[in-house]
Amino acid sequence: MAVTFVGVAIMIDYWYSRKVDLRLIIEKLLFVIPSIIIGIVQVKSVDASGTIAKSGLHTFYDKIGITCHNLLQYIWKLIVPINLSNFYPYPSLLPGQLPTDFYIAPAIVAVLAGLVIWSMKQTKIFFFCSGIFVATIVLVLQYVPVGPTMFSERYSLVPSIGLCFLIAYGINFLITKNNALKIPLLALIGIYSAVLAYATAQRCEVWQNSLTLWNNCIEQFPTVSTALNNRGKYYGQTLNDLVSAERDLNASIKYDPNYELAYSNRGIVYSIQGKFDLALADFNMAVKLKPDYREAMHNRAIALAQMKRFDESMKDLDYLISKWPNTSENYQTRGMTLLQLNKPQEGLNDLNKAIQINPELASAYTGRVQAYFQLGRYNDAKRELQFCQQIGAQINPEFAKQVMNAPNQ
Secondary structure (H helix, E strand, C coil), rough: CCHHHHHHHHHHHHCCCCCHHHHCCCCHHHHHHHHHHHHHHHHHHHCCCCCCHHHCCCCHHHHHHHHHHHHHHHHHHCCCCCCCCCCCCCCCCCCCCCCCCCCHHHHHHHHHHHHHHHHCCCHHHHHHHHHHHHHHHHHHCCCCCCCCCCCHHHCCCCHHHHHHHHHHHHHHHHHHHHHHHHHHHHHHHHHHHHHHHHHHHHHHHHHCHHHHHHHHHHCCCCCCCCHHHHHHHHHHCCCCCCCCCCCHHHHHHHHHHCHHHHHHHHHHHHCCCCCCHHHHHHHHHHHHCCCCCCCHHHHHHHHHCCCHHHHHHHHHHHHHHHHHHHHHHHHHHHHHHHHHHHCHHHHHHHHHHHHHHHHCCHHHHHHHHHHHHHHCEEEEEEEEHHHHHHHHHCCHHHHHHHHHCCCCC
């Protein structure tokens, strides 16, 4: 949003009738140049995530319709904030098949723009306020997608200053012209503010946790793959409800068969259930849809190790470490796999590297207990076990007992 400051600065120059000269142009260029650089970085970042590619099926006219529809939506949602959602899906990814109101929106925007330009003959206020609103919202109107959601209410926080200034200016103007309107108008604003305050408090309940948040989204948009995936992940990861997690992830994949995150998350659920063949198929699909998908490749390596397919597991882990050498989890997993292959010294080296990168990775410490034990370094294993118990790292009770009963060196 800071990039849009240039537009706001131009509107302020217009409000104060500053003369356009070389000094003014240079003044703005000092902000324009870094804004362009930041904008390019943002677009490249979004493109790398695959979002632009997924949303790029719309035609030029579709994109204009989406842009104008979003502009009107931001204005409407500011004034009448009902049916809010943390995620608004694109209505269609098929060219030329948007709902009718998307194709009507450009005409409405054109009429409003004409009225604003016409008003410049009488006053600056409408052009000034609408200019601030448009300047600060234009980059997120999704002509070039900056995320998987078509519309994000949070983007209106800064632009709302322009609209609120216009409303306040108008109220002050009416009161100045007719003082009898002062009490009714202030009472009306007071009631409206109270309603908004109540709505805000109610909305906070939706944001209590991921379950309440995505439940609210799914109630409004039951076929949104992102929402179903995120709720499914919460069911499995936080609530340990694998049945509900699998149900949501199945639905997510049903509504978007090319959604790699859902395949990866369902693969984790299958792995926990011991369905490693199904897990492997999902991880393979996730990597196929998104090459170099680190999380999916990492989890595939774990599943392959569980299936005793160590060569394939090590191939994935070696690749991950060569590609991302500063990721502690990759060293931790390869270290544990080496312990399964009865290569405790090599495993210990990897676990040490994982701890060096991330000293708070508890699973690496528990793995090191096993490595020391396999090497016959029982005193080191006991010391490491005691440390694990101090930091609350989970370790198999039977194995812990075996370590403590080992002979002293």
